Amino acid sequence: MSPLLKDQEIIVDVEELVYGGEGRACYNEQDVLIRRGVPGDRLRVRITGFKDTAARADIIEVITPSDVRQVPICPVFLDGCGGCQWLHMDYEAQLYWKGRMIARIIQDYDTLSHVQVHQVMGMDDPFYYRNKMVVRMRGPKEALRIGFQDNKKWVLNVYNKESGQCYIQHPMNNQLGRALAVSLTQQRRPLKSATIRVSDEEEVSLDLEKKWRTDIASDLEGIGRQTPYVHYTIHDRRFRVTSPSFFQANTRQTGVLVETVLNLLPKQPAKTAIDVYCGVGLFTLFLTDRFESVYGIEESKTALEDARHNAETL
Ligand SMILES: C[S@@+](CC[C@H](N)C(=O)[O-])C[C@H]1O[C@@H](n2cnc3c(N)ncnc32)[C@H](O)[C@@H]1O
Known part of the structure; x- marks a missing residue:
């Protein structure tokens, strides 16, 4: 059996999702990990490289889509945005595969073989929930890309456009992302990343490179209340959380x-x-x-x- 070669095109059936979110298929007894592959998909893929014992591949064509494949709600997702991994699969399937991944990891530990992995509990509305955002910036002022890094460390532009948003980020994080884009396009400061945390008490903590902290923080004023730490109330208890x-x-x-x-x-x-x-x-x-x-x-x-x-x- 000849080994797979870089750039080779093959047709595969995706069997499962593996840790990291790729779909795993088997071709001539070799594992092929496919970005955005969904279990049940039949795909034409191109081999992009090899890591450990598995070949890596990108989808060229979805020949037969899996029953759980769906059109992602986010327009940046299929361009490869690394902000999330699973918007191309229905939510019940996401929960099922998360559970399977945990079970697989646990299987590898003899001392944990007795552990039963229960069904993963989902949310009623699995959008706009993330309280913490690490947003990256690349490119010149005229063509600033501000968003999330993909698996090749390429930053896709999410926020440098009108009503740009991430569907899993808290609405206030999205507002701050857009305000940051405006601030940086008006006056490009070579900022590479920012960590932003928000709370339901409308608090905002900004972790920015020291050199630009004051300028940028003042550009973002008016969205929430800036503070060195935010608070989260879980049941009857309130927790202070400092930025790091x-x-x-x-x-x-x-x-x-x-x-x-x-x-x-x-x-x-x-x-x-x-x-x-x-x-x-x-x-x-x-x-x-x-x-x-x-x-x-x-x-x-x-x-x-x-x-x-x-x-x-x-
Ligand atoms: C995933 S967080 C969980 C924190 C907490 N249990 C919760 O759910 O909010 C893991 C924590 O472990 C801490 N940590 C990592 N390695 C550690 C080590 N070797 N010793 C002590 N703490 C460690 C990290 O700083 C982090 O706060």
């Missing part, structure tokens, strides 16, 4: 996540809990209702400071 600290990016689903974890805990009172990798204390603080003592372990200085603050203001 981790917090779950989907605020709406975080309540569901916490509830699920608490429901899985043994009902009888227990003595000690250790929240390894505790971040700003999301689970740690809920665990204090159930355990005599709770320890949180965290390596990030800002997250630790936030966790202490959050514990003190319980």
